[in-house]
Structure formats: structure tokens, C-alpha cells
Amino acid sequence: MTETWPARFIAAERYRRHRYAANHPLAIPRVSLTLDLIHSYAALSAEEYLVSRRASEDELAWFHTAEYIEAMQAAERAGKVSRASRQRHNIGNLENPYFHDFFTTPATATGGSIQAAEQVLAGYLAFSPAGGMHHALPDQARGFCFFNDPVLAIMRLRREGWRVLYLDIDAHHGDGVELAFRDDEQVLTFSLHMDTAYAYPFIGGGWRDWGVLGNALNVPLPKATRDGEYRWIFGQLWPRVLRAFQPDAVVLQAGTDILLPDPLGKFAISTGFFLELVEEVLHSAPRHPHGVPRLAVLGGGGYHPLTLARCWTGVWGLLSGRRLDEALPEAGRRVLQAVGWDEDEDEDYYPVLFERRVEAAGDGPPREAIRRLAGDLLEQHPLWRGMT
Template structure:
């Protein structure tokens, strides 16, 4: 989590002239009362206390998952996630009249009501959906293309028929949830995908499952969790997408609802995360992505370091000079076709909006 992600997106967007002052808002830090719309007061108090003390006792660690290898104690362990959550809460209010918002510091989809989980201390995705629904968008479609399953968001809304949940994620990867036929009383579509997933396979899932399901649901708002850990260069997954798969997914979903909230998520290679999420901001805000980055933007990427992983020792030149990857095309594996078809058969049962 030391990877510079949001700062890289902001620096790149500004270097490209895509982020004038009137399109940028500093995220407020959400107060415990706002966070308690989903998180428990006891957990929020424990999270604040852990930040103040710089440590947790064994009972707190056992109850709330704080101070573990995947949820370590660090100096801003309440303030930083509360700021990311504040952005998603504010986005729900700002989108009351329609529009598009990017919160690259969001997408912390593993957080649970009473526990930290998978580097996620708060669940801004859940809080953003709740904020959208309070502010005039009762039907929300949540699409998650992170390499990891959206376990916290599913925990929140699996029984809610007014929230459509769709997750594509690598099979047999932590948190080891989101199996093909898992479903609640609401509208839940989990698509576990094999290692080596390519752009053509993701396009099949997009065109035959995700877009038809969202269209049938007819949402008032769409939330897209755009985790960058599903691309080839990420060190924590074994999927092989180019960033074009994410940008094409975003472009296809945009026309399907009047309100759109784009979240960040996973991503542990600073070049692939920064390039992908900056490209996503270009799509969201109507910018043309150049084939070759100007010197100011290239300088941002050349200033990054990734010493903790072998992929950062000899970065290829296109990590500095272009936002778009070369497409990673390939054959569609039979198991991908079969799984998409299995879930697609359920689309006709999605209750559409009463007009």
C-alpha cells in the first residue's frame, strides 16, 4: 500500500491539462457518525483509538482485525480511509442531479461492518452506494472488475433486490469467496475467471453478461470499482488484461445510467495503476488519450520507483511514454464461455424498473 497511486493519477491528469481547478474537489474526512451508517460504532472507536495509540491490544486485534499482517497499524489508519470514504459519501450527494465523479482513492471493497479486511479499514463502496440511494438513486448497479472478489460489498447488499452486484475476479484467489453460483435474495452475479485472462475473454463477459444485466436492471446510478490489479503487470494477481479492457468496460457502461461513480481499488504496480486510472479519468471526462505522452506527463512516470518487486527493476519504455497498453488478445477459453453462459441465463429474471 506504499505504492503512489492517487498522487500519480492527479499528477498525470494535471500534466495533461485534464484537471482544471473547477473539476477537482478535496475530499472531506468522514466523521464517525457518517461512517456509522454501515460500520459499527465500536469498530470506529477501536480504529480511532488504534491510530492514536499506534498499537492495538490482542482483544482488539481478534475482534476487529486490526494490527494484522493484512491490516497493519500505521499513523493514518483512520484518517486516510475516512478521507477516501468521505469522497464516496460526498459523491452520492453531488450526483443527486446526475453527472460523473471519479474517486481514485476509493474502491476499498473488502471492509466489513465490524472488522478491517484485506487492507480495507472502511468500505467506501458500500457507503457510496448508500449515499446515492439516500440522494435520489434507489436502484444502483455495482460492477467490480478488481482481481479480488467484492466480499464486503456483497455482505452489505446480497439480500437487497434494489442493488445489482456484478463481480469479475480471479478464481482461487483471496478472499476465496464469490463462487459462480453464490447468490443472495437480491441480484448477485459472481464470475470467477481463470489465470491468464485476456482482453477478448473480458470483452465476452462484458458484452454477454455485464452490459445486458445492467441494461435489464435499469439503474438510477452505476458504481464501477476499477481495480488495476487485474492487468498483466500487477504483482498480486495472475490475470493478463491490458488496461484497454478496463477503459472499454467504463466506456460501455457510461450511457446506462444518469449518475456514475468511478472508484479505484486494488493495484500494486505504480505505473500500471497510474496509467490506467488516468486513462479512466480521460474517458469519464471526455478527453482524447494521446498516442504519445507529452514531456511533462512522461516526467511524472519516469519519477516513480517500484523497488520492492522485480517488475519495477527494468520497466519497459511504454510505461513512461503512453497511457494505453497494447491490447492483449487471445483465444476464449471454454470455461470462460461456459461460466458467462451460465450466468447470462439468469438475466431474464432480473426485475426491471416499473415505469
């Protein structure tokens, strides 16, 4: 594929200084490590890099309550979360702990995702890796997510009247985004995830959970879902979704916790297949008249820093039209080794993490449960009604 388009990478240096408490799954470098790895490939020009702005209070209020925004700001000013805010807004606890710049850092990640939507409106591809916080609710933090930037990015596109297809490939159900658009038939949320019968948030309604308007498509998958199975079911659904919904743009939440080594995810997906999936979305997304795909990519979960940084570097390579070698440049190898990640030392894939992308369990026919799931969705989901 020789076709290339202008792309923008949106981030901020503040993520380098941002740290959760040592025992939290997010106490790892993510955006800063990705940026360092991209630079080791010399794969980001000054023109392509946009400094993330902080979302304004007005923007946050498109989705979040004034009380919640104020509670986040008050916690940052006080240097701690009040007991009332902890109870009411689910912040300042083990799941959603207090950290320095408690309001400013998530508000900046959110601003970056709104910018990504604006870049797509202006004719660019855009990647906001600090975004993808898909669990946050209007009045509460949920699952490490404080402000729901995917919702606000979609709302920015909706303000221009665009129909938006939200595709969420994070290992977890994109429940907060689904909830936000349950009354907006101009938005379709399509989430493939670990079945919530065994995974966070543990409350999903399974594949029959398609909302009153039928504008949610949920694909709960079993443990150990591997490349061939994911490729098969995605291939069954994705072209039909595009045809049935006819979006003006796609917003992709690209959490990497579906990758095999991820400590919180239970799938066995390889980085190679993850990139194949992103490439498929890139080439099938709706386009501007001048040919640029209307695609905003946001970050998301991902708790294995080395595979996350390798994967998102590959995503940026695809969006920006660069073929980035699987073998790391010497500087890139040093960047990953400096993380000091030794939690997988006993795993088979550990020695090759610095040589190549991790291979997963691979291909093979889908298990019966996955075949049945696809059959049920294709037969019963209201999205296909009226399709010829």
C-alpha cells in the same frame, strides 16, 4: 464521441504523505501519482477538483459498528493498535497494518466516495480514486480495506430511493459489498474477478453464489484471462444486466489489479481494454434528464504504480471528455520515472512503460471454460427470470 459532461475528481493531499510499511503491497504512490500525471497533461481544472471530506461517524455507522469505529479512533489516538482490537477487528497486523492517521485517512477516502455519490445526485460524473475498499466488513478490516466506502456511497444513493447497480472489475471478488446488500433487492452487485478457488478471499461460492434474493452476479474467471475473453463475457452479460435490473445509477469499482503487470493480479488485461470497458459503462449507464450519465467511479486495488496511474489518468480523461494522448508529456515521463519502480526491469514491457500503455496477450476466442461459465449464468441466474 464528442459528447462531454461535467465531471468531478475527488481526492486529498493527505494521500501523498500516506505510507504503509515498506514491505506492504500498498507502500506505493497511487492517488498522488495519478493526480501528478493528470496535472502533467494539464487535464484538471480547479473547478473539477473537489477536496475529499472526512466521513462523519454517523455516516460510517450506516454500515460499521460503533465498536469498530471507536477502535480505529482509539488506535489513531494511541499511535498503536491494542491487542484486543487486533484480535477482534483484524487491524494492526501484517494484512491491515497500523499507519499514521489510521482513522482519518480511510475515513477521508470514505468521505470522498460518499461525495462522489452526492455529485452524481447533483448531476455530475464523479471519480473518487482513493475509494473502492470493497472487502471491509461492518466490524473488521479485510484485505487492506478498513472502511467499506463503496457500501456507503451506494447507501447514500439508496437514501434518495435510487436503485443501484454496483459493477466491480477489481481482480478480487467484491465480497464486502455483496454481503452488505444481500437483503436489499434495490441493489445488484455484479463482480467479475479471479476465481476465489485460486485467489483472495479464497471463500467465494463461485458463479452459483447469487444470494437469497438473486441480487448478486458473480463471474469467477480463470488465470490469464485476456482482453478478448473479458470483452466477450462482459458483452454477453452487461446489456442483459442493464435490461433486467433497470438501475437508476451505476457505481463502478475500478481496481487496476486486472492489468497484466500487476504483481498481485493474475489476469492479462491491457490498459487500452480497461479504458474501453470504462467507456462502455459510461455510455450505457442510466442518465439524468439533462443527459449526464449517472455514474460514480471509485478506485480499488492496483499494486503496480505506473500502470495504475496511467490507467486512472485515462479513466479521468474519459469521464471529463478529454482525449489524453497515449504518449506521455515530458513532465509525465518525469513523474513516473521519479517513482523509481524497477521491479519489472527484466520484463518485456518495462522499456515501453514510459512510451505507451502496456499491450497484453490480446484477443482471440474465449477458452471453453469461459464459454461454459457464460452459458451457465445465462441459463440459470435468477436475474433474467421474467425477462422477455
